[in-house]
Amino acid sequence: MRSILITGGNGGLGLAIGRYFLHHDSEAKVWLGVRARRDKAAILADEYQGRCGLLDLDVTDQAAWQGAVEQILGADGRLDVLVNNAGLHRDCLLAAMPAETWHEVISANLDATFHGCRAAVPAMMRQRSGRIINIASLSAILPPLGQTNYAAAKAGVVALGRTLAKEVARSGITVNSILPGYIETEALAAMDGEARKTAQKGIPMRRFGKPAEVAAAVYFLASHDAAYITGAALKIDGGIY
């Protein structure tokens, strides 16, 4: 049995990653972290009864993280894979950005990744094995206007991962980041038809990515075969960068 925690489990990428593990690894036990909305995660949990559970987890809440990891260790006795996937963006030009908007985005993306790693690493060190995969963004290295908050948070996620990878390398734990470009999920819902066309013209492959195309990379980085890959930042963007 392999115990896997995926945050943002009701969102487009979180669901796709959960489904990918459940479909490809019959030994996978998947915990989907959810906060307010849980409708789609509940359907997946129903489909894979006994192998997929829901966990209340607001990733900005350090105490909730401790509780979630304790619950998993109580149920499974181990935590093999942590996918820090939950996140959000609140785009706004810096000249007009309220401080709350800055802090909200830093908290949901960067602070949350710290809390998640902080909660999971001691258990993984005791096991002397573990895989941490942080979902950053292409914005970490190629930020558009209006994302000073999001780009700074996601660049921080990559830097955190690179540093932590060194700290835990001798404990059998790998830490890697994924930098998706445009992926077809609700995160792109605000784009109208014209904005989608313009964005796709800037992608050499001329299409947005599918959630399963990100999930496949997460699955590989979580595998035994990826044991020598750590501190990496893998972009998945149809060739934009």
Ligand code: NDP
């Ligand atoms: P979605 O909006 O579909 O899903 C995001 C998920 O994160 C939601 O389930 C949301 O929960 C959850 N979430 C946000 N804040 C918190 C919080 N404080 N505590 C717990 N859960 C929270 O977007 P995606 O699936 O596309 O995004 C997944 C990740 O991928 C994010 O980190 C995003 O930044 C990153 N990404 C996505 C790209 C894309 O094009 N789709 C591109 C680059 C990066 P709720 O439903 O309750 O709000």
